[in-house]
Amino acid sequence: MTWGRAAIPALAGGLLLTALLWWAGASTDALHLPGSADLLGGEAVADLERWLTPWAYDPPQPQQYVPDGDGTPHLDLFHTAMQIRFGALFVFFTAGALLLMRWLPPVAGRVPAALLTLWAWGQVSAMLAVTVSAPWQIAAYGHGSYRFLPNLAGVMTGGRQLAVVIGLVVAAATVLVGRATAKGAGPLPRPEVPARAARLAATAGTVVIALSLLVLSYQEVAAAIQTAPYGGGFFSEPGDLLREWLLLGAWSGPSGTPVGDWLLARLSEVLVLAVVWWALRLLPGLLTRATVPAMAVCTVCATVVGLGAGQLLRVATVGGGLKWGLRYIVGNLGVGLPAALFWGLIAGAVAAVTLRLTTGPAAVEG
Numbered sequence: 001m002t003w004g005r006a007a008i009p010a011l012a013g014g015l016l017l018t019a020l021l022w023w024a025g026a027s028t029d030a031l032h033l034p035g036s037a038d039l040l041g042g043e044a045v046a047d048l049e050r051w052l053t054p055w056a057y058d059p060p061q062p063q064q065y066v067p068d069g070d071g072t073p074h075l076d077l078f079h080t081a082m083q084i085r086f087g088a089l090f091v092f093f094t095a096g097a098l099l100l101m102r103w104l105p106p107v108a109g110r111v112p113a114a115l116l117t118l119w120a121w122g123q124v125s126a127m128l129a130v131t132v133s134a135p136w137q138i139a140a141y142g143h144g145s146y147r148f149l150p151n152l153a154g155v156m157t158g159g160r161q162l163a164v165v166i167g168l169v170v171a172a173a174t175v176l177v178g179r180a181t182a183k184g185a186g187p188l189p190r191p192e193v194p195a196r197a198a199r200l201a202a203t204a205g206t207v208v209i210a211l212s213l214l215v216l217s218y219q220e221v222a223a224a225i226q227t228a229p230y231g232g233g234f235f236s237e238p239g240d241l242l243r244e245w246l247l248l249g250a251w252s253g254p255s256g257t258p259v260g261d262w263l264l265a266r267l268s269e270v271l272v273l274a275v276v277w278w279a280l281r282l283l284p285g286l287l288t289r290a291t292v293p294a295m296a297v298c299t300v301c302a303t304v305v306g307l308g309a310g311q312l313l314r315v316a317t318v319g320g321g322l323k324w325g326l327r328y329i330v331g332n333l334g335v336g337l338p339a340a341l342f343w344g345l346i347a348g349a350v351a352a353v354t355l356r357l358t359t360g361p362a363a364v365e366g
Helices: 003-032 035-038 042-056 075-103 112-142 148-156 160-183 195-216 219-227 238-244 257-264 267-286 293-319 322-329 338-357
Strands: none
Touching: 003 035, 003 042, 003 075, 003 112, 003 160, 035 042, 035 293, 042 160, 042 322, 075 112, 075 160, 075 293, 112 148, 112 160, 112 293, 112 338, 148 238, 160 322, 195 219, 195 267, 195 293, 195 338, 219 238, 238 338, 257 267, 267 293, 267 338, 293 322, 293 338
């Protein structure tokens, strides 16, 4: 698909994602209407408000703001943060969708892969948009110089539940537009990659993901990362932020839990690695060109999809998981997005380089 054709669905998806998240954030005030708590329930209203607030253009509780010199709240800083957030959301998703439409066009045989990658990229775009706008939001609450890194770690994880649901709708719409624009484009290249080279590249990339999921996410190692002394000053407390960017999960030994139940809980990590390996195995043949950037971005999306599948499997297999209810399931969707972005980029690059070394420069163009 040419750049011009790919730009149409990318722009459409970016506009739709931005509009839907803005509309959802603007709906926060409806939760405070008389009778809302009676209709939905107090806990449901509190959860919805927490999920919608990161996308609300107006602050939910202005009285919590620290007044400035003339006695008015820092509303300008908050509005600046939201302008940056929605602008960054459009830019991040549109740029990523443009590349994905170019590398993985939604044509016959590639539609499911295109849908899943766009869905995952919508979640990553929302996380990045919240992250880049977080400093203005933190400063608006008067905490710009107090525990900045822990505050940043707390803000950047907000709004992910809404992005999971809306991202799926946007991905489907983008794929539909992409299929329409791809008509008449002619046959698209589908490279032939030796099975052994593809398996070797997939294994190399999966090992990188396993480093975070199985080694760094072990309870004792994770605790050491979070509590290690990092010096003083403004950036002296990066523990929470490092956990967000380095750990794809969290697990510990049986320690009193029946071994069978413990092994059953570990199936979620196995599923994450299986999804990543299978995606990396198929990507060289699905991409129009298995370049290093293409493999890296698509591996990020595969990791996000794997984490979502692992979370759902955990709910289904862990004792009493289904009794936790829809609120718990939705509340934990989108966990691990920063680490998926960080390790996915590395894993995809490693897989692409491995593919280049085993098949020659013709297979992978950097």
